[in-house]
Amino acid sequence: MKSGLLILGALALAALAAPIASAALGHDPFLPDLFNRFAPPSAAHPLGTDELGRDVLLRLLHGARVSLAVGLAAAMAATVVGTAAGLLAAWKGGWVDAALMRLADGMLALPALPLLVILAALDPAAIGLPRGEALSDMIRIAGLLALFGWVGVARLVRAGALSVLARDFVRAARAMGVGEGRILRRHVLPELAAPIAIATALAVGGAVLAESTLSFLGLGIAPPAPSWGNMLANAQEVAFQAPLVALWPGLAILLAVLGCNLVADAISRKRR
Amino acid sequence: MAGALILRRLAQIAVTTAILSLCAFLLIGLMPGDPIDLAIAGDPRLSAEDAARMRALHGLDQPLLARYLAWAQSVLGGNFGHSRLFAQPVSALLGPALLSTLELLGLALLLAVGAGVGLGALAALRPRWSGPVQALALAAQAMPTFWLGLLLIILFAVTLGWLPAGGAEGGWRFLLLPVVTLAFANLAAYTRHSAAALTAALAEPHIRTARAKGASEARVLWRHAWPNAAVPVIAVAALDAGALVSGALVTETVFARPGMGKLIFDAVMGSDFNLALLALLVVAVVTMLATLAADLIQRWLDPRLA
Numbered sequence: 001m002k003s004g005l006l007i008l009g010a011l012a013l014a015a016l017a018a019p020i021a022s023a024a025l026g027h028d029p030f031l032p033d034l035f036n037r038f039a040p041p042s043a044a045h046p047l048g049t050d051e052l053g054r055d056v057l058l059r060l061l062h063g064a065r066v067s068l069a070v071g072l073a074a075a076m077a078a079t080v081v082g083t084a085a086g087l088l089a090a091w092k093g094g095w096v097d098a099a100l101m102r103l104a105d106g107m108l109a110l111p112a113l114p115l116l117v118i119l120a121a122l123d124p125a126a127i128g129l130p131r132g133e134a135l136s137d138m139i140r141i142a143g144l145l146a147l148f149g150w151v152g153v154a155r156l157v158r159a160g161a162l163s164v165l166a167r168d169f170v171r172a173a174r175a176m177g178v179g180e181g182r183i184l185r186r187h188v189l190p191e192l193a194a195p196i197a198i199a200t201a202l203a204v205g206g207a208v209l210a211e212s213t214l215s216f217l218g219l220g221i222a223p224p225a226p227s228w229g230n231m232l233a234n235a236q237e238v239a240f241q242a243p244l245v246a247l248w249p250g251l252a253i254l255l256a257v258l259g260c261n262l263v264a265d266a267i268s269r270k271r272r
Numbered sequence: 273m274a275g276a277l278i279l280r281r282l283a284q285i286a287v288t289t290a291i292l293s294l295c296a297f298l299l300i301g302l303m304p305g306d307p308i309d310l311a312i313a314g315d316p317r318l319s320a321e322d323a324a325r326m327r328a329l330h331g332l333d334q335p336l337l338a339r340y341l342a343w344a345q346s347v348l349g350g351n352f353g354h355s356r357l358f359a360q361p362v363s364a365l366l367g368p369a370l371l372s373t374l375e376l377l378g379l380a381l382l383l384a385v386g387a388g389v390g391l392g393a394l395a396a397l398r399p400r401w402s403g404p405v406q407a408l409a410l411a412a413q414a415m416p417t418f419w420l421g422l423l424l425i426i427l428f429a430v431t432l433g434w435l436p437a438g439g440a441e442g443g444w445r446f447l448l449l450p451v452v453t454l455a456f457a458n459l460a461a462y463t464r465h466s467a468a469a470l471t472a473a474l475a476e477p478h479i480r481t482a483r484a485k486g487a488s489e490a491r492v493l494w495r496h497a498w499p500n501a502a503v504p505v506i507a508v509a510a511l512d513a514g515a516l517v518s519g520a521l522v523t524e525t526v527f528a529r530p531g532m533g534k535l536i537f538d539a540v541m542g543s544d545f546n547l548a549l550l551a552l553l554v555v556a557v558v559t560m561l562a563t564l565a566a567d568l569i570q571r572w573l574d575p576r577l578a
Contacts, residue, residue, distance in 0.1 A: 106288045111559050113518030114536050114552050121540040122299060209416055213522055216418050217537065236422055236526070239437075243426040250419030257414035 388462025
């Protein structure tokens, strides 16, 4: 738990410190400087510059804001929808349960990335989002990832809720005349804190990975806004001139996903 | 029993495919800009009347649902239509792409399962190695597939110059890096589950009996412990079929290797949505059939599941 939280905390701090680092180093990570392409690491550019002469460290820090924000937003949305769907399925049973779980089974059986690629290529203007703005890209990608992410959460929550709903304290609460809404909120949900936390941690890691993959393919966050994924897309084009540009963004993704998985592992070990 | 199960699962696959095709068709159809708009943009001599005539000719003036039904009817009749992007019949594109992807998937799956089970056995038999193996599994799980591919290209193609950076002219040299990339991306689950399953299997009383009657350690592991541990490992293969196919799309794109994943990506990038949709459906059906096959193998290995 400690190492996972430590990694995630360091990344979050780095993301928050992006403007401070910009001011301290004194350059703009969005402004091209074509006389200064592929500069080696130096005091002014601690990790060197990229193919447009922009500072790699600053772009990495600003990319952290985008990548982590998308990952967190997608995971939160997936957790809320998944928890609601899982609780509803376990509590209602019958055809609601059957319909939700058939839907979940169907979505789990499909390969997610080919579907995401097609969905991400659809025109954002058709669903009322402006084209080409970094914020609308972030909302669009987080929404798409949540569309697939809720399934895993819903299954974990449903399984947990089924066993809690069958326990004696729930029957006792019912016998005392507690309303169904209150039973779900006050008696069932707190018992499910651990599985929900595990599912959320895994969902954050999965969303960071999926966002970077989509951005790498050119379907996620569009440049010039930096995200770890689209920094790597540029790195592949210049792999022959500047192989080192490919190192840092990938390492950042690896650390973020690793941190999330470590936290999830630690919570599930604690329960046992 | 097994026959009824297979029939039910095949029916589920058919229903899922039908719903997926309907959703994807409607979503794509809602997007502004149809092929006729593109033709007008490409040729200023076309008038509004020409466009209307072409729309009527291709049935694009029909309501969306009617268009879906007509499309589904022709696809079920074996007519997959034409790819605007590649100027070829879609059916001629799908066959070679599917074969190439299956080659990549099959080899990567073999390597991932082989290496995963080997590492799992190492962790189960030698507690000293358990830590490093778990660390490797954690790294494999968190590693972005496309970054690994990129690093391998930079190391083996750019710096050392030993292997080609991409393409598929045939031969093992073009397959090696993509297979290793895709296998590593799927290594974690096999390693963790085979380590856990083998550890559990080695603690059973019949293992002590086998050792007591003098069976060698290798025979104890593969003959007495592994058959019990194989079932959860195949369960992982069934669960991960979708992830494996997703990884293939990334791998093929990074290594510019022709296949279903690259075909879907190129079709999407070239706005050839008929091709993208059909390729997606083929990939989805193959994935679901693979999951079904893994489930059946699991049941055959462990009759208690049936």
